Amino acid sequence: MRIFNLYIKRLIDLLGSLIGLIIISPILFIIVLSIKLTSRGPVFFRQERLGEKGRIFKILKFRTMVVNAEKIGSGLFVKTENDNRITKIGKFLRATSLDELPQLWNVVIGEMSLVGPRPPVPHHPYKYKEYSNFQRKRFEMKPGMTGLTQVTVRNSVTWDERIPIDVEYVQKFTVWLDIKILFKTLIKIFNRESIYTHTNVKGSGKSSNLN
Template sequence: MRTINLFIKRIIDFLGSLIGMIIISPVLIIIAISIKLTSKGSVFFRQKRLGENGKVFKILKFRTMVVNAEKIGDGLFVKTEKDNRITKIGKLLRATSLDELPQLWNVLIGEMSLVGPRPPVPHHPYKYEEYSEYQSKRFNMKPGMTGLTQVTVRNSVPWDERIPVDVKYVETFNVWLDIKILFKTIQKIFVRESIYTHSEKNASEKSTTI
């Protein structure tokens, strides 16, 4: 049954990302032009992430920060929407998660899924080989544009507390669960919710990453 569900999941991913890119292409073009006209640098931001079974791939996003932002200020971490490295258009894109739309390409070519655990950077918070046997279960499926963590706790808890949610998703996965997560994700797009921590405690763990 799981094999069938995974097969259906890949069909949904392929068709969903392909059709999605076609339908929202005007939006993608408008965002791309806005980024190019309002700040120096590339329209897209590429960053290495850990994918299925620890395989490293480059995730694609719309650039929301100044060039080389990871080498300035808090580096990899973005603790507040007032971070001066974020561009004007970037604030809107990050608040609405529209900066994630280019990942439809990652989904189309099979590096990601529409739904799954979010992919961390290779060196934070742990290297792949440093995850415990239990924690590494989150890498048994392709990472997703959205996931169970994103529609529940999001960044409100430290990374180590998000992992059990990801593992739960992997262990209980079925197509119906993916569909419910996708609908909840759409609902959250229309409800403004901070993606940053409001506490200095554990800031490095709770804050979002570039």
């Protein structure tokens, strides 16, 4: 049954992401144009992340910050929406999660899923080999654009506290669970919850991931 659910999951991912890209293409064009006209630098932001089985891939997002933002100020983390590294259009994209839309392409090519644990950067907060056997279970499925953690605690708890929720998703995964998470994600997007409300790695300081 799990194999069947995984097959259906990939089918939903492929069709959903392709149809999604076609439907929202006018919105994507407007965002691309807005970024290009309001700030210098590339339209897209690419960053290495840990994917399924610890494989490294490059996640794709719309650029919401100035070029080389990770080398300025607080580095990898954004502690407030007033961070001066965030561009004007970037504030809107981050608040509405529209900066995440390019990840639909990551889903199309099979690096990500619509639903799954969010992928961390390879060296922070831990390298793949530094996770315990239990914690590595979160990497047994493809990372997602949204997930069980995002619709429950989101960023309100530490990374270590989020891992058991990711593992719970992997262990209890069904297509029906994915559908429920997708609907809850839409509700949260419309509620526009703040993304600057979590404790970053092990309880030291509040911030949001860079870009």
